[in-house]
Amino acid sequence: MVARFNITESGVSDGQPILFAHGFGCDQNMWRLVAPAFADRYRVLLFDHVGSGASTAPYDPERYGTLDGYVQDVLDICQELDLTDVVFVGHSVSSMIGALAAIAAPGRFAKLVFVGPSPRYIDDEGYRGGFAEADISELLDSLEANYLGWSSAMAPVIMGNADRPELGEELTTSFCATDPAIARRFAEVTFRSDNRDDLSKVVVPTLVLQCSSDAIAPVEVGEYVTRTMPDARMVLLDATGHCPHLSAPGPTIEAIDAFLRA
Amino acid sequence: MPDPDGDDDAEELYQRAPCGYLSTSPDGRIIRVNDTFLGWTGYGRDELVGRRHFSELLSAGGRIYHETHYLPTLQMQGAAREIALEIVCEDGDRLPVLVNSVLERDDAGSPRVIRTAVFSATARREYEQELLRERQRAEQSEAKARLVAQTLQKTFIPPAPPKIPGLDIGAAFRPAGGGDEIGGDFYDIFELSEGDWIVAIGDVCGKGVEAAVITALARHTIRAAAVRERRLTTVLEVLNESLLVHGAERHLTVALVRLIRAGPRWDLSICLAGHPHGLIRRSDGTVTRAGHPGSLLGLFPDTLLDEVGLDLDPGDALVLYTDGVTEGRSGRAFYGEERLVSLLAGGAPTAPHLADAVVEDVVRYQEEDTADDVAIVVIGFQ
Numbered sequence: 001m002v003a004r005f006n007i008t009e010s011g012v013s014d015g016q017p018i019l020f021a022h023g024f025g026c027d028q029n030m031w032r033l034v035a036p037a038f039a040d041r042y043r044v045l046l047f048d049h050v051g052s053g054a055s056t057a058p059y060d061p062e063r064y065g066t067l068d069g070y071v072q073d074v075l076d077i078c079q080e081l082d083l084t085d086v087v088f089v090g091h092s093v094s095s096m097i098g099a100l101a102a103i104a105a106p107g108r109f110a111k112l113v114f115v116g117p118s119p120r121y122i123d124d125e126g127y128r129g130g131f132a133e134a135d136i137s138e139l140l141d142s143l144e145a146n147y148l149g150w151s152s153a154m155a156p157v158i159m160g161n162a163d164r165p166e167l168g169e170e171l172t173t174s175f176c177a178t179d180p181a182i183a184r185r186f187a188e189v190t191f192r193s194d195n196r197d198d199l200s201k202v203v204v205p206t207l208v209l210q211c212s213s214d215a216i217a218p219v220e221v222g223e224y225v226t227r228t229m230p231d232a233r234m235v236l237l238d239a240t241g242h243c244p245h246l247s248a249p250g251p252t253i254e255a256i257d258a259f260l261r262a
Numbered sequence: 263m264p265d266p267d268g269d270d271d272a273e274e275l276y277q278r279a280p281c282g283y284l285s286t287s288p289d290g291r292i293i294r295v296n297d298t299f300l301g302w303t304g305y306g307r308d309e310l311v312g313r314r315h316f317s318e319l320l321s322a323g324g325r326i327y328h329e330t331h332y333l334p335t336l337q338m339q340g341a342a343r344e345i346a347l348e349i350v351c352e353d354g355d356r357l358p359v360l361v362n363s364v365l366e367r368d369d370a371g372s373p374r375v376i377r378t379a380v381f382s383a384t385a386r387r388e389y390e391q392e393l394l395r396e397r398q399r400a401e402q403s404e405a406k407a408r409l410v411a412q413t414l415q416k417t418f419i420p421p422a423p424p425k426i427p428g429l430d431i432g433a434a435f436r437p438a439g440g441g442d443e444i445g446g447d448f449y450d451i452f453e454l455s456e457g458d459w460i461v462a463i464g465d466v467c468g469k470g471v472e473a474a475v476i477t478a479l480a481r482h483t484i485r486a487a488a489v490r491e492r493r494l495t496t497v498l499e500v501l502n503e504s505l506l507v508h509g510a511e512r513h514l515t516v517a518l519v520r521l522i523r524a525g526p527r528w529d530l531s532i533c534l535a536g537h538p539h540g541l542i543r544r545s546d547g548t549v550t551r552a553g554h555p556g557s558l559l560g561l562f563p564d565t566l567l568d569e570v571g572l573d574l575d576p577g578d579a580l581v582l583y584t585d586g587v588t589e590g591r592s593g594r595a596f597y598g599e600e601r602l603v604s605l606l607a608g609g610a611p612t613a614p615h616l617a618d619a620v621v622e623d624v625v626r627y628q629e630e631d632t633a634d635d636v637a638i639v640v641i642g643f644q
């Protein structure tokens with residue numbers, strides 16, 4: 001289990017567990033500016049979803065044909081490591097994975113933190129997710145176009161940075177390593193899922209962390225999530241982009257910390 | 263500052279470089295852009311600088327990719343390169359580009375500026391798409407070929423061993439590798455008349471379509487010949503002749519067993535043609551060889567074959583297998599008869615359990631990467 005999902009652990013071994021789940025397109029490295037801040041009080045756990053980072057879990061298209069397979073993975077991890085009173089921090093699609101896990105096993109989770117959540121990316125009647133169906137097809141094409149680069153055996157082009165040789169070296173240890181075939185399927189599952197009806201079933205106290213300018217999950221979507229969940233509050237971060245844990249780690253830590261102490 | 267050669271300077275090199283240049287703040291707001299980029303995209307400098315984020319110039323699909331993969335990679339790694347994106351030009355046209363970016367930090371380590379070089383990739387994208395289509399075509403052909411191979415392979419073995427009163431029959435088969443190439447192992451169990459059964463197991467040399475044709479020929483020739491001929495040696499001689507007539511240039515090995523019910527017991531005989539010995543597992547766990555070695559088939563008109571009787575008691579089992587079992591390799595070592603014998607000695611509750619246990623063990627020994635087909639038939643006497 002530990003190897004399958006590349007689970008890494010730090011912090012207080014008998015402390016309350018805080019489990020960080022990365023979103024689509026990246027891996028647990030995303031949390032490297034945020035997770036260490038909780039190591040003084042919590043048992044900090046990170047993992048890679050199937051097909052991402054250093055996960056060795058076998059990809060079963062049927063299991064992962066909906067978010068349920070990913071949800072089951074989270075529950076399996078909690079059970080295997082015997083985690084209780086869990087603080088679950090999910091970025092992007094992992095917010096919905098956390099929501100579904102908390103519906104399935106509410107007793108296991110103490111608090112949820114959603115970073116840039118969206119229950120549905122595609123616009124619908126009376127709902128604005130920010131994307132049209134055609135946009136998602138375009139994303140899949142865009143992944144295909146990059147598929148070629150990812151899977152080719154071509155040596156990466158070393159850029160002419162004689163004064164910064166580490167730029168060249170880092171090519172071999174690529175962050176956000178992703179299996180392209182799985183990434184495409186994960187993208188489909190992520191961006192075509194609709195979990196709006198699930199939100200009202202989450203009874204675990206939840207913090208929604210929303211960036212003020214986010215092209216993937218706009219503010220109104222964050223507000224929708226907060227409004228629809230029975231026990232949620234939103235903190236609006238003055239940050240651009242979909243990854244405040246990378247672009248604004250300080251305020252992200254502060255907001256999570258305040259929520260956990262409350 | 264003028265270039266030492268006097269005909270180029272840094273500003274002109276920047277503005278009119280053969281690639282687009284963009285500088286953005288760490289959150290993506292455009293702070294500088296060169297003439298080449300503006301020329302390609304049709305935007306005016308005033309429309310972009312200070313007003314637009316780089317990601318806003320991308321197609322919606324590319325924007326998601328940018329936000330979820332490209333930007334995080336850049337923020338963590340300091341550089342991201344050869345990312346394929348599409349820029350939406352001022353007139354709405356799409357410009358396929360390849361993008362390289364570096365993130366510069368200040369002395370304190372905080373992100374200061376993102377520098378991006380944009381390469382027009384229209385022709386390259388068409389070429390890539392052609393490659394992608396070819397790859398998809400190849401994957402489809404492969405899938406089709408695999409399906410043909412698997413369908414054909416299924417005809418080499420009965421769908422399930424028959425139920426024969428007084429006998430406990432188990433059989434297991436595992437095609438080489440991923441099963442996308444047709445191997446030449448086969449087995450068959452069929453009834454000639456009431457209480458008169460033939461069990462055949464064989465291995466055609468080689469793999470592929472040609473081997474498959476011979477495998478099918480062998481299985482059906484054995485069936486046809488066994489109906490006419492009483493003696494196992496004659497059945498195999500007929501098979502040898504039909505192989506030579508066919509001009510197959512592929513040899514094969516066969517073990518043939520005849521079982522005739524005689525009251526509560528069975529009269530048993532075995533004939534080997536270039537095939538590994540059968541193994542008899544007695545009820546006390548001892549294992550002995552069964553059958554006399556004989557010629558390979560499909561090579562020469564004359565054969566040297568010997569049919570010998572076997573005497574099995576209730577609780578005993580006769581095991582027939584192909585060389586994919588004993589010649590299963592792990593590095594330079596072979597699985598070998600000894601390992602098989604000790605596994606058989608351990609026994610199993612039923613014949614199917616024993617057959618499955620052998621195949622599982624052989625596959626595990628080869629770390630799932632089986633180089634040859636593996637076939638085994640176990641006949642338990644009750």
